[in-house]
Amino acid sequence: MSEEEQPSPTDLAKLVSDSVEDLLHDAGVVPNLEPMTPREAVNEYFKVRDLKPKTKNKHESSLGFFVDWGENVAGISEMNFLSGSDLKDYRVWRREESSEQVDELSPKTEETEQKIVRKFIKVCGTFDAVRPGLHEHVLIPDLDDEDEVRNTVLDSETVKQILEHLRKYEYATREHVIWELFASAGPRLGGIRSLDVDDYERGDSGPYLKLRHRPDTETTLKNGKDGERNVFISESLAEVLDDYIKDQREDSEDKFGREPLLSSKQGRLAESTIRNYVYAWTRPCVLGRGCPYGKDPDECKAAQRNNWASQCPGSLSPHPIRKGYITQELNSGVLMEHLSDRCDVSEKILEKHYDKRTEAEKMATRKEAMQALTRLEPGYGEK
Incomplete structure (x- = not known):
């Protein structure tokens, strides 16, 4: 599969009805909007919103990640070039790469973050910083009541x-x-x-x-x-x-x-x-x-x-590959401390997010590892 070239005029004509926004974005064409950086847009957002201190703090924290992504990851110089595809990239980055505290945001946290971003983009539309209706591209995940840990793994x-x-x-x-x-x-x-x-x-x-x-x-x-x-x-x-x-x-x-x-x-x-x-x-x-x-x-x-x-609803980002790799290694008996060093993730996170083995399976893995060691060296009290 070779690197994609720009679409031909025929392809554009065929697909334009379904992807006007992305096609305009690819071509660098934007409506008559106000030029505004992500940071300027966030500042303007807080000027027009009357938020209680606790809510404002939460929004400042959330939108700080958006500014960081826009300036340092995506290179978004003006909000009017922002597309639906960009917003999906932001969602993935925020979920999988932005936090130093966790390996991946929980679905509940992601839901909260996406709701704030959706409101932000909607308000940006009122002062012509983004295309009308762009906020509809900010998807909010559907959650179960006990949906605390994401289980998407590429098999x-x-x-x-x-x-x-x-x-x-x-x-x-x-x-x-x-x-x-x-x-x-x-x-x-x-x-x-x-x-x-x-x-x-x-x-x-x-x-x-x-x-x-x-x-x-x-x-x-x-x-x-x-x-x-x-x-x-x-x-x-x-x-x-x-x-x-x-x-x-x-x-x-x-x-x-x-x-x-x-x-x-x-x-x-x-x-x-x-x-x-x-x-x-x-x-x-x-x-x-x-x-x-x-x-x-x-x-x-x-x-x-x-x-x-x-x-495509079935396509996956890189993180499920990482989860699949780590899960497979754990199931094969690789020690958590070794995987922790190799994959730069704490043992606590490994246990919570990756280790899906039952207690019986964990015991069987420990048994196999210890038996392998005793075949190489005498056990305690056997020398």
Whole structure:
């Protein structure tokens, strides 16, 4: 699957009735709106809202994340360029990448955050900072009464099918490398985007990746310096990286003179592009599994273009791959303390969000691990 080109005039004519907003956004065309940065829009929002102190504090905290995303992640210079796709990207970023306290927002917290953002965008429409009706693109999750922990995980069989296809038909392409990194090491999106070519090494003890926090050159890890670590990788993944760097990688530097591992002609690959590669390959129709939502792929806009893949209800962001990787490793008996270091996540969060084993399954895993150790060394009182 090659990188998507701009749509032809014929494609635009065919799809315009369903995607006017995104098409205008892609073309850089906006209605006659007031130019306003995200920060200016938030300030204006509080001028026109009469909020009680407690509510205002909550809104300030929530919209502070929106400003951070707009300025430092998405590069939104003016609110009038904001699209529905951007708002979905923000929702995913806020849920999966923004917080240093948790690995992922709970559904209840996400619901609260989305309601605030939806109100903010609606009010922005009253002073012509955004397109009319844009707030309708801010989706509010439906929750069960006890919906505290998100359980979306990309199952191992689907990942296997995707990787088999990429290894056969898209070997050592950028998409292939991205999927191998997510599936083989369980990193966050920001972690793999931060990698430079020099962060991949073949040491005496085997190949590994160096994850480093470099805020001065605009690549950060979620937990800052505390998240820095070396992550060993398999020889098979190392061979893919070797072939990618040799034959497929775009030979470019970012604006700081660094050589990103995941590069484009413009420099370092954008987070939204990495995310789109995951959305694209998790659409159920991509590998011939049909559409569970009853749509004709020839007429479905989410099936026609990769940068609309996120509009497919079945497509997933990178985080469910990370959850699937960690869950699989736990089920295979890998110790929590080892996964905690490898994936930069606390054991407490691992237990709450990832470990779905029953007590009997946990005991069986401990038993197997201890028996394996006693086969290597005499047990207590047996020397």
